[in-house]
Structures are given as C-alpha cells and as structure tokens.
Amino acid sequence: MNDAEVLLMVDDRPSSFTRYAARALPDRLVLLRFAGTRPDLPEDYLLETAHLPAFWVREGVPQAQEARRYRGWAAGLPVPPTRFCNPSEPRQAAAQRFAQLAGLPHLTEQQVTLVRDKAAMKARFRELGLRTAEFARVRSTDDVERFAGRHGWPVVLKPVDSFACVDTHRLAGPGELAAIDLGTRDWMVEEHLGGTEWEVCALILDGEVLDAWPSAMPCRPLDIVDGAMNANISVGTGESPPVDLRALVQRIVTGMGVDHGYAHMEFFLIDGEVYAGEIGVRLAGCEIPANHGHAYGFDVFGATLAVYLGRRPELEYRERRCAGDLLLPLPGSGTIRRITSREEILGMPGVVDAVLKVGTGDPVTARRASHNASGYAHVVGTSVEEVERRMREVLDRFTIEVVPAQEADAVPA
Template sequence: MTGAEVLLMVDDRPSTFTRYAARELSGRLVLLRFAETAQDLPEEYLVETAHLPAFWVREGVPAEEEAKRYREWAAGLPVPPTRFCNPSEPRQAAAQRFAGLAGLPHLTGPQVTLVRDKAAMKQRFRELGLRTAEFARVRSAGEIGRFAGRHGWPLVLKPVDSFACVDTHRLSGPGDLTGIDLGARRWMVEEHLGGTEWEVCALILDGEVLDAWPSAMPCRPLDIVDGAMNANISVGTGEGPPVDLRALVQRIVTGMGIDHGYAHMEFFLIDGEVYAGEIGLRLAGCEIPANHGHAYGFDVFGATLAVYLGRRPELDYRERRCAGDLLLPLPGSGRIRRITSREEILAMPGVVDAVLKVGAGDPVTARRASHNASGYAHVVGRSVGEVEARMREVLDRFAIEVVPEREADAVPL
C-alpha cells in the first residue's frame, strides 16, 4: 500500500485484520490499547506487534486527560496519526470519544448510539422507511409478558448493546426468564422473525457505498450458540438475495450520516420483503471479511485499510465463487486432550486455509457466544450448497476432546 498518512487503530484483541495491518502498514500504523483489555492480548501477540508504537489508555483516568497525554506522546512520533480505525464493537463508544478528543476522524456520540443501541438503531431504520421486527425496551418480566401478549411467543431478549449473541435469548414463554438478571443491563425484546436471515458487508468512502457483499448463514446465530453449525458463506455467485444491497446499505449510511468505514448488516427476507435487523460500523465478526476476499479474489483487508486512510480502493475482483468460514467447535471448558491437526483439515475437500487457536494440552474456556470456537477453516466451492456440504464433511471428520481440569491433572494428556 502507498500513501503517507498514519492510522491509529484500536487493538483490543488479536484478529486477522489487525495482524494484516501490522504487516502492511509498518511505519504508518499506531496501536491504541485500553488497559482494561490487556488480558485479551496474549504475550506472543504483544511480541509479534512490538515493532509498532502503541499508546495505552489507562483505566480509571478521565478520557480528556488521556487524550491530552496521547497528543503529547503522538507529537514525538515521526508522523503522528491523522486517521482512525476502530474494529472493536464493545469499545465503540470509548474509542470514538477518544478519537474525537484526539482530533481524529470519528463517529459522533449520536452516531455511536445509532450503531450500538439496537433499539435506537431500529427506530432510525423505521424513520428511514425500512421494515423491522416489532420491538420494545424492557426492564421487567411484566413488560416482557405484555409485549408477548401483543406480539406472541417466541420472542428475542437481548441487551441493547450486545454483540455476537452474548446474553441474547430466544424465549418460548415466561419460564425461559429463569436465571436472567434483568437489572444487570439495559434490555430490549423483539418479535422472532421467520424467513431467511442474510448478512451484507459494505465499504464506504465519502458517504458512498462502494460495494456490498452478501453472506448466507446455514444456521441462525441464535441456533449457533445452542450448538448448530457456526458458519458464514460469502456468495460471490448469483445466488445472493434478490435485493439491491448497495441501495439498502446506502439508505442507512446516508440516514446515519456515515462518512467512511466497513459496515456489517444483518437482515431478513420474508415473502420477498426486507426486514432490517442490525448494523455495525466495524469489520464483521469471525472471519467473514476474509470470506469475501476468497470469494471475489481480491485483497479485502487492503481495501478496508484504504477507506480508513481516506483513499478509494481498487475493487479488482478476479474470482466469482462461494467461500465461507467454518468455526470449529469448542465443546466445553477444561483442557484439550486431542484435536485434529491443521494439516489434516487442509487436506479435506474445499479447504483453502485453516487456523487452530488451541492445541493439545491447552486450557480452554467455552462461552455462549457466536464466536466461540477452537479455530476455523475457510472452505470454497461453486455454490452455497457445495460449500455447506464440504463444511459438514469437515465437521464430521474434525475431532476435539476437552476434559475437565481435575481429570486432565489426573491423567497424562
């Protein structure tokens, strides 16, 4: 990549995108790290990125004070950052506020609310003329029951600022509320929609949606957290939804005043009608962006960095196929006794890349979240159906055994 501008990027966990940026933007990348997420940055990753300047935001210190300290620190760099990128959903509010205080391009407070508060988001969707599921903010079981009385069971209960289905529940009746602390977070409910759920990712520059790429989901996210196959398939062929996706995302981008970035959206198609689900202004989770690169044969991460650096990327597609990321299961917490090797996974039909995040002997902690996984494999094919069939074959052949810590201590691994 060329160009002199330097990018300040939030770095609160290792990801394919941040690793790509660390390789490609050496000398033009500065990392912004938050002390409260230090435990999410493994030592080997800190070593891997030690060549990059990194500013640590201290915990418990006023943002204004930290931004002032940052500006003084950045002034000592060969070239201070002039652009900003936040790929982190949970850090959106704090990161964008920090960028504003640091004098960098950023989302305003109202914009952060629109892309983080799901109730406010859906209200804006409706103001823009889009259909959504019926929804309401709730604080008690009684309010949930009254909503169900109007719209029926099942319904979906979620924190207004959740992501990756964390603390999101499908409720079939009042009894499903057992064990859920409604006082712990700000909650909303929405009707459970049928139809087909799709995803779309888009790149935005100067308020224009440059292109939009659809993804099929073999299983819905709420089914995934309950054990269904965890996969997304970028549809580079003509099998995508019969929807003008660029126009759909453009309506939202214009309505929210978004200038640039990577957007990830979920929507439902019911009897030919689009129902807007949610949108995030950051890279899609799991390995969805990489799917688009495999499906269309282009440098998706380079194109994404370009829009955050204020440059128009060349979207030169050299491929048209389907490509998906299959998250490999992590069946429980404890210690891994055995796991299928990367080499074995790469030898399976359609697999073009595979990453194992853990190995035999490693301690692991499973979470009820859509990104819970022991690793992932990228699988390609001529159609959505072929990719899905190949993914199921990978799952049939993939083996992982996790034993409780006490058992692992008693029996040699």
C-alpha cells in the same frame, strides 16, 4: 491522500485484520490499546506486534486526561496519526470518544448510539422507511410478558448493546424468563422473525457505499450458540438475495451520516420483503471479511485499510464463487487433550486455509457466544450448497477432546 498518512487502530484482540495491517503498514500504523484488554492480547501476539508503536489507555483515568497524554506522546512519533480505525464492537463508544478527544476522524456520540443501542437503531431504521421486527425496551419480566401478549411467543430478549449473541435469548414462553437476570443493564425484546436471515458487508468512502457483499448463514446465530454449525458463506455467485444491497446499505449510511468505513448488517427476507435487523460500523466478526476476499478474489483487507486512510480502493474482482468461514467447535472448558491438526484440515475438500487457536495441552474456556471456537477453516465451492456440504464434511472429520479442569487436575503428573 498523502501516502505518509498514519493510522491509529484500536487493538483489543488479535484478528486477521490487525495482523494484516501490521504487515501492510509497518511504518504507518499505531496501535491504541486499553489496559483492561491485556488478558485478551496473548504474549506471542504482543511480541508479533512489538515493532509497532502502541499507546495504552490506562484504566480509571479520565479519558480527556488520557487523550492529552496521547497527543503529547504522538507528537514524538516520526509522523503522528491523522486517521482512525476501530474494528471493535464493544469498544465503539470509548474508542470513538477517544478519537474525538485526540482530534481524529470519529463517529459522533449520536452515531455511536445508533450503531450500538439496538432499540435506537431499529427506531432509526423505521424513520428511514425500513421494516423491522416489532420491538420494545423492557425493564422487567412483566414488560416482556406484556410484549409477548401483543406479538406472540417466541420472543428474542437481549441487552440493547449486546454483540455476538452474548446474553441474547430466544424465549418460547413465560416459563423461560425465571432463569434470566435483567439486572441493571438496558434490555429490549423483539418478535422472532421467520424467513431467511442474510448478512451484507459494505465499504463506504465520502458517504458513498462503494460495494456490498452478501453472506448466507447455514444456521442462525441464536441456533449457533446452542450448538448448530457456526458458519458464514460469502455469495459471489447468482445465488445472492434478490435485493439491491448497495441501495439498502446506502439508505442507512446516508440516514446515519456515516462518512467512511466498513459496515456489517443482518437482515431478513420474508415473502420477498426486507426486514432490517442490525448494523455495525466496524469490521464483521469471525472471518467474514476474509470470506469476501476468497469469494471475489481481491484484497479485502487492503481495500478496507484504504477507506480508513481516506483512499478509494481498487475493487477488481478475479473470482466469482462461494467461500465461507467454518468456526471449529470448542465443546467445553478445561484442557485440550487432542485436536485434529491444521495439516489434516487443509487436506479436506474445498479447504483453502485453516487456523487453530489452541493446541494439545492448552487451557480453554468456552463461552456462549457466536464467535466461540477452537479455530476456523475457509472453505470454497461453486455454490452455497457445495460449500455447506464441504463444511459438514470438515466437522465430521474434525476431532477435539477437552478434559474438564477438575479431571485434568486429578491426573498424576
């Protein structure tokens, strides 16, 4: 790879990865932004990244036309981008199509379908010889009830292109269907699996899985959106699941023809057997990638940038411990009245980093999503149990008060 190669990166929300890339590649990074994401890009973040060239894709304009405009714009840069990275799950289809039109490395339309349409994804898993939960596409509540009649309640109902558990529901019986509007989206239903749910992340270059890092989840995502502790713990110790994770991800990567990138997968371990859940070819959500850096003692974001730039990263690990991201609660919508300070969080046992996304006086909107949070803390320990215990200690000491909008409006100035 030529060290002068430039990366075009989709930027639809501030993240640890994009901030790292902005610092690490000040002369070799170009941002691709979609006009519809402007509300998700705060003014302070736009100022923070103002030194980087950014191309805005306009709303309502044919993508082929925007790609032609981009190519003319990029030709005026000192070095036009030759590589592409999309960290965004919901932008996958639009971003990869844009990269194709711009003449950059990209996922094909079929690959995007396989990593975004969860029914197509599970069908491919089965073609590759992997077990999955029973599943079916559904168009009506009658379809859901027929499925449950064959496979039993509870079931999990979700849009085929959902992410972060948005609009995903665990239904205990037919009485819970009335509250859900299937509308015009494409939906699927699947059986609810028991066992232990795990995550695994991997880096891929030239079709090869370079390494894979497991994560434990103290609580399942569907429990998280209903109020359970929101955390992931990278397991750099002997507590990792008894599964050849590199081989597992390699089977899928090969079966989907993925050439390079970061993959994030969920799977279930039931009586020693692996059941494939879902996979995304983009960075994991929340702060999961950073967990791996803390757990193994290496530059995980630098290694990720390397594979997107076509280079083989140096995966030299200096640590072997457990490290997790604890998402701090955001209990409702309104205005922040009080919140524990970052300094106080950093003083708690095992906390090595903390970020607050909101402060006193800020307006906030809570969402039913697995990434709903007021901030996060990275917590380390010698075992999964120690990290989880320390996380619960943080939650016990963390305070946030949100005044509902109507109450805040009623307080005299």
